[in-house]
Amino acid sequence: MTTAAGSAEPVQKVPYRALITTCAMMASLMQVLDSTIVTVSLPYMQGGLSATSDEITWVLTSYVTAVAVMTAPVGWLAHRFGRKNLFIGCLLGFTVTSMMCGAAQSLTEIVLFRIAQGICGAALVPLAQATMLDIYPFEMRAHAMAIFGIGVMVGPIMGPTVGGWLTDTYSWRWAFYVNLPIGILASTGLALYMPRSEWRPELRFDWTGFAVLALGIGCLQMMLDRGLEQDWFDSREIITEATLAGLGFYLFLVHMFTADRPFLPRGVFLDRNFIAAALMMFCTGMVLLATSVLLAPYLQNLADYPVSTAGLALAPRGFGTMASMFLASRLAKYIDQRILMAFGLLLLGWNLQRMSGWTPDVSGFELTSGLVTQGFAVGFIFNPMTVMAFTTLPVHLRGDATALQNLTRNIGSAIGISVTASTLEHNTQVSHSDLVALITPFHRDLHGPGVVAGLLDPVSGHGSAVLDQMINRQAEIIAYSDDFWLMSFVVIPPLLLLLVMRGHRPAARAG
Secondary structure (H helix, E strand, C coil): CCCCHHHHCCCCCCCCHHHHHHHHHHHHHHHHHCCCCCHHHHHHHHHHCCCCHHHHCHHHHHHHHHHHHHHCCHHHHHHHHCHHHHHHHHHHHHHHHHHHHHCCCCHHHHHHHHHHHHHHHCCHHHHHHHHHHHHCCHHHHHHHHHHHHHHHHHHHHHHHHHHHHHHHHCCCCHHHHCHHHHHHHHHHHHHHHCCCCCCCCCCCCCHHHHHHHHHHHHHHHHHHHHCCCCCHHHCHHHHHHHHHHHHHHHHHHHHHHHCCCCCCCHHHHHCHHHHHHHHHHHHHHHHHHHHHHHHHHHHHHHCCCCHHHHHHHCCHHHHHHHHHHHHHHHHCCCCCHHHHHHHHHHHHHHHHHHHCCCCCCCCHHHHHHHHHHHHHHHHHHHHHHHHHHCCCCCHHHHHHHHHHHHHHHHHHHHHHHHHHHHHHHHHHHHHHHHHHCCCCCCCHHHCCCCHHHHHCCCCCHHHHHHHHHHHHHHHHHHHHHHHHHHHHHHHHHHHHHHHHCCCCCHHHCCC
């Protein structure tokens, strides 16, 4: 069967659709932006809150963990309280907790406020996506997802840029205060123009299913965040978290297939297109945020970019993503969505291979063109993938599906960051050992009357320190290249998943 089920959906005419779209996009942009906007502000927050470098990372960890845990039940909450009521309530809660984070006076306060902010913000992206899928007919859905993708995909890319500018110009507190005007405008617009949705107070929550899933997600997130610092499975803490995560996911699967009414309906997991798209979202999530996390310190520590300049240097990737999303939405009328995704995946893999050859002396043109190309590839993957995920999925499962899709993206991002950080450290140590083995007091370049030979004399204390610094720099360059090379192979599983997706005929859509 090649005709999309979604093409036959009855979609009523929604007034003020452009205003609803703008407000939904603003809400999703706020939530995703806050996952990365404070990354460049952490050193300033550390000093202002008198925290150690280990403690200040909880500002990021607490937020990401809360979002991951609270994403799964969004579909049930939307059915129970009504999508509009939940959307506005979470948006107002996110805005208020953002102000509380900005006003925090201690590490304990900001961690607690960030948890509350994550709880409120977890529903924003899934609700925005479900809302836009509902208010647009099938033939306009690719264009709608292009607009939605600006918030979801560009947010993590622009976060360090915006955060660096706000911190340099004002203070780290403005990384949170910036949400106030956006939150007020978006919540007001949704309250006035978003159509009312039904709510079902008779629904009962599946506490058992949620508890075991929250256990699995929370422990997995903690393991990934603290694994590198605790030396992974040499640590009792990491072994405990891994065991509890595995137990939580196992109990969730058993409960889901045996319970009468699990809080995530089984029908979501039976749709071939949606499951394939969710797995693709997991893989692209691994690459999307990990490259930003790698490139920021690469430019600052190895290429000697100032903080603000490093943030601006990453901005072109966002422009490439925006351009390709709108181009993909236009081409979808004439080209199979699976072909567009294949093009984006191949382009992304080629670009990551190209980045593996970079050095800190990479030219501005090479850096910019590489980031624009990467963003362009991501847009060609994300836009058709989001449309295809809901092509054959029944409408009543859409809220749960959007929550699950965003959950897989968050988990993929967390795993991608953790894996690349671990391989970066490991490969740096290995490369350092390999390079040191080549440096001996008998090396001919370290002898003679030259100034260089005197400065790099490995027998002297000063020469030994200078040599070690040079070797460590070269080892880091090699390790970064290995990480980009490794990430290029992440595109292979999504390419294989394209083979199991059901297609649809572009001609079936209205012009």
